[in-house]
Amino acid sequence: MDIKYLSDDKGKITGVFIPIEEWERLQKAYKITEETPADSNAKLQQSLSEAMKKAKPSE
Numbered sequence: 160m161d162i163k164y165l166s167d168d169k170g171k172i173t174g175v176f177i178p179i180e181e182w183e184r185l186q187k188a189y190k191i192t193e194e195t196p197a198d199s200n201a202k203l204q205q206s207l208s209e210a211m212k213k214a215k216p217s218e
Contacts, residue, residue, distance in 0.1 A: 162214055175211065 160181055165174035177185075185191065189203055 160214060
């Protein structure tokens, strides 16, 4: 997976860019749709956070 980290002018990571193919895979895996209720955001955010910890290169 080709992950790109977005950062502010101080070097703080502010976002993550993932390829569309990976996003589509995540949408299927976590049943993400345009109509997904806002309260499911916490579960998605936690799952993505755990995935990023596994994918993030060692500092």
